[in-house]
Amino acid sequence: MAQDDVFKKLVAHSKEYGYVFPSSEIYDGLSAVYDYGQYGVELKNNIKKYWWDSMVLLNDNIAGLDSAIFMHPTIWKASGHVDAFNDPLIDNRDSKKRYRADVLIEEHLAKIEDKISKEVEKARERFGESFDEKKFRETNQRVLANQAKIDELNERFSKAMNGTDLAELRQIIIDNEIVCPISGSRNWTEVRQFNLMFSTEMGSTLEGSSKIYLRPETAQGIFVNFLNVQKTGRMKIPFGIAQIGKAFRNEIVARQFIFRMREFEQMEMQFFVQPGTELEWFARWKEARMKWHQALGFGAANYRFHDHTKLAHYANAATDIEFRFPFGFKEVEGIHSRTDYDLSQHQKFSGKKIQYFDPEKGESYIPFVIETSIGVDRMFLQVLSASYAEEELKKEDGSTDTRVVLRLPACLAPVKLAVMPLVKKDGLPEIAEKIVNDLRFEFNCQYDDKDSIGRRYRRQDAIGTPYCITIDHQTIDDKSVTIRYRDSMQQERVNIEALRDIIKEKVSIVSILRKI
Ligand code: ATP
Numbered sequence: 001m002a003q004d005d006v007f008k009k010l011v012a013h014s015k016e017y018g019y020v021f022p023s024s025e026i027y028d029g030l031s032a033v034y035d036y037g038q039y040g041v042e043l044k045n046n047i048k049k050y051w052w053d054s055m056v057l058l059n060d061n062i063a064g065l066d067s068a069i070f071m072h073p074t075i076w077k078a079s080g081h082v083d084a085f086n087d088p089l090i091d092n093r094d095s096k097k098r099y100r101a102d103v104l105i106e107e108h109l110a111k112i113e114d115k116i117s118k119e120v121e122k123a124r125e126r127f128g129e130s131f132d133e134k135k136f137r138e139t140n141q142r143v144l145a146n147q148a149k150i151d152e153l154n155e156r157f158s159k160a161m162n163g164t165d166l167a168e169l170r171q172i173i174i175d176n177e178i179v180c181p182i183s184g185s186r187n188w189t190e191v192r193q194f195n196l197m198f199s200t201e202m203g204s205t206l207e208g209s210s211k212i213y214l215r216p217e218t219a220q221g222i223f224v225n226f227l228n229v230q231k232t233g234r235m236k237i238p239f240g241i242a243q244i245g246k247a248f249r250n251e252i253v254a255r256q257f258i259f260r261m262r263e264f265e266q267m268e269m270q271f272f273v274q275p276g277t278e279l280e281w282f283a284r285w286k287e288a289r290m291k292w293h294q295a296l297g298f299g300a301a302n303y304r305f306h307d308h309t310k311l312a313h314y315a316n317a318a319t320d321i322e323f324r325f326p327f328g329f330k331e332v333e334g335i336h337s338r339t340d341y342d343l344s345q346h347q348k349f350s351g352k353k354i355q356y357f358d359p360e361k362g363e364s365y366i367p368f369v370i371e372t373s374i375g376v377d378r379m380f381l382q383v384l385s386a387s388y389a390e391e392e393l394k395k396e397d398g399s400t401d402t403r404v405v406l407r408l409p410a411c412l413a414p415v416k417l418a419v420m421p422l423v424k425k426d427g428l429p430e431i432a433e434k435i436v437n438d439l440r441f442e443f444n445c446q447y448d449d450k451d452s453i454g455r456r457y458r459r460q461d462a463i464g465t466p467y468c469i470t471i472d473h474q475t476i477d478d479k480s481v482t483i484r485y486r487d488s489m490q491q492e493r494v495n496i497e498a499l500r501d502i503i504k505e506k507v508s509i510v511s512i513l514r515k516i
Contacts, residue, residue, distance in 0.1 A: 007326040010388050011257050013404065017463050019043065019384070020258060032254030032262040039463050040380075042414030042444060044265075047379050048244055050412065050509055051267045054292055054516055055242040062240040062269065063233050067221025069246060073212050076197065078349035079220050079342065081213075086193040088169055089252045092180035093187040099180075100253055101169045101191045105157050108178050109150060110328070116146050158310040166191040196249040198262075214248035219371060221245070222270045223342045227354060230272075237356055237367055238281065240271040244376070256327060258377040265376035272367035274358070275340065281370045282317045282337040288516070289335060289372050290321060295515040296409050298386035304329060314341030321374075323382045332382055333374035340366040383412060387464060406464030407487055411509040416443035417467040418460045424449050432471045435481075435496060443503060461486055467503060 014020040018037035022029040036044055056064045076082050088101040119142055124131045137143055153176065160168040170191045179186055197216050203209040215221065222241045229241050244267045254260050273281045286305070294300055301324075308318040317337040322329040343366045347354040355364040387406045395401055410416070419436050421428035429449055436445045446465070448456050453470060460468050470482040475496070483502065484491045494502060505511070 003326040006388070007257075007385075009390075010326065010384060013388065013406075013462070014040070014257075014384065032251060032260065034258050034261060034377075039414040043383065043408070043412060044376060044380055046412045046414070046509070047376060047383065048267065050512065051292075051374070051379075052242070052244065053509065053513055055240070055269050058513065058516075059240070061235065061238065062242055062271075063229050063235065065222060065225055065229060065241050065243040066245065067218070067225060067243060069215050070202065070212055071215060071221065071224070073210065074349055075220050075224060075346070076213050078345040079223075080345070081197055081216060082195075084164075085197055085216060086195050087252055088166055088191045089194045090170065090173065090191045091189040092183055092185060093189060094185040095180050095183035097180060097182050098252055101166075101173060102157075102161060103253070104178050105153070105169070105172055105176070108176055109153060109157075112146050112150050112153075116143050116150075119143050119146075154309050161310045162313070164193075166193065194250075194252055196251065198248045198250055215246075216249050217247050217373070218243050218245045218266045218268045219270060219373065220342070222268065223346055223369075224350075226272070226343060227352075230356065237358065238271060238273045238277075240269050242267070242269040244268075258381050259325070259330065261377055266373060267376055267379075268371065268373045271370040271372075272356070273370060275365060275368045278337050278339070278368040278370060279317060282335065285370050285372055286319055286335050289333060289374075291516045293321060293323070293332075293382075295512050296383070296386075296412075298323075298382075302386065306331070312336075312338075314339055323385075325381065325385050330378075332378045333372065336371045336373070338369045338371055340368050342369060343367065383408065403458065403461060405461040405486065408464035408466070409512065410466040410507045411512050413464045413466050413507070414444060415446045415460070415463060415465045416507045417469055417503055418446045418448050418456070418465050419469045420448050420453060420456050420471065422453060422470055422472040426473065427476060428471045428473075431475055432469075435469065435471070435499065439500060439503070442500070443507060457484065457489075466507065469499065 015022075017039060019040040021035045021037055023033035023035050024030045052064070055062045089098055090101045090104070091098050116137075119140065120133060120136060123136050123140070124133070137147075153172070156168070156172055159165070160172060167190075170188060173188060174186065177186065198214040199211050200214065201209040202212045222243055225241065229235060230239070245265065246263060247266050248263050251260050251262055254262060258264075271281060271285065290303065290305070293303055303324075304322050306320040306322050308320070311318055315336055315338055319335050320331040321333040321335070323332045343354045347366065354366065356367050357364045384406070387408045389405050389407055391403045391405060393401045393403050417439070419432045421432040432447060432449070436447045439445050446460075448459070450456070457468055464486070466486045468484040468486070470484065472482070475481055479496045480493045481496055481499070482491050483494050483499070
């Protein structure tokens with residue numbers, strides 16, 4: 001199936017099965033804003049728990065925080081967001097569509113990279129076992145020519161972005177003959193800057209209101225609480241502060257479902273270290289975060305790092321963790337070495353000393369920061385994309401049937417088990433209800449007695465329930481039930497008493513946390 005179709009199906013499936021709804025749908029929706037339905041909210045909570053536990057529960061030196069969305073407006077001046085949280089936008093005069101100029105160039109670069117990958121894969125097939133990829137990349141003329149194009153373009157692009165040279169960004173688009181994907185034309189406007197922060201008024205106009213911002217990231221709430229947490233928690237460097245919360249950005253181009261939203265949620269951790277040790281910590285966090293993603297079992301080949309060549313002026317290293325979505329490899333998480341920029345800025349703008357006294361060195365300094373920043377919603381989309389599958393099943397009469405299944409990691413699945421009486425009589429519903437009432441303290445359970453058993457299984461497959469328990473007449477005699485596994489569709493008979501232990505082990509987040 002074409003990847004575009006897979007994505008469309010995923011969006012439709014999310015809505016049909018109560019995962020994600022367009023916001024304000026009865027009023028025709030609100031662009032790039034979404035609501036999470038009954039299963040969506042459970043999956044989202046489980047993702048957040050997986051992240052939170054991996055940070056706060058497993059690390060003595062990482063503390064949690066929940067700072068307010070509204071903050072003093074000077075914070076955004078100090079952080080650079082008022083002056084520089086801009087995206088360069090460009091319009092195509094023929095299609096009247098608006099784009100981010102940097103994204104157009106990045107997509108062009110990705111196309112050249114794709115050409116190289118295809119060349120490499122072709123050669124791999126041709127040479128088989130003896131293929132030496134490194135040598136091929138160093139000697140093949142077509143690969144070398146394309147790599148030279150990438151290097152040259154990257155250098156020009158970095159310079160233009162770092163110097164905020166909007167005319168040069170436009171010139172790059174013209175020189176590389178980048179066309180509008182809708183109109184196919186090169187009829188571009190000038191490039192303009194657009195600030196992504198939403199603002200509102202705080203206080204009534206009578207008493208003099210002031211302009212405040214909806215935070216575009218959660219990180220600044222951590223920086224301005226650095227001293228509070230450090231002092232009250234008696235934290236010693238190196239230590240981190242983790243927080244999960246909403247962020248808001250007035251994105252110019254908000255497409256691709258929950259990948260780019262105007263209201264979204266972030267899970268950010270700022271790790272404060274001694275100056276000079278930051279690159280070592282950057283490397284450690286890079287590895288730790290990749291492990292966290294891969295522990296979910298979606299396959300290492302679906303992840304890659306994208307190391308930044310264009311660094312923000314205050315950063316000395318940055319990388320993205322990219323996941324292979326149905327629309328290609330895209331960022332889910334950023335890991336940045338931000339030097340002492342943020343704390344220094346807040347020290348300067350607030351006039352308060354923001355330093356750490358290092359008892360071992362006997363001196364005070366402004367710590368350096370490694371940031372790990374991941375979007376909950378993008379992670380949600382990663383989990384759904386990796387889990388959605390359509391399977392052809394052979395029926396007993398030889399015909400085929402399609403099963404749609406969400407192969408969610410059991411620890412993230414919204415419903416852990418569905419309990420189903422085979423028929424709605426003979427005392428079977430009562431046994432099923434008793435099992436649910438017994439297990440619901442530990443797992444999210446669902447009682448289901450509507451439709452045929454086959455249809456009930458399909459419904460649970462579609463929401464990703466890993467285990468279904470069926471109660472039949474044999475249960476009355478010997479207290480055994482059938483447990484059916486979502487992925488293999490295998491069934492086995494087990495005793496009711498054994499259910500708790502079987503399921504507990506399989507759905508526990510601990511087993512995944514132990515892998516990281
Ligand atoms: P992009 O380049 O895709 O706009 P970014 O580099 O601006 O992302 P960061 O500022 O590093 O993103 O934010 C950290 C994380 O927050 C991202 O990796 C992403 O997972 C998430 N995120 C950022 N913007 C959005 C958005 N508009 N909608 C959903 N998630 C977002």
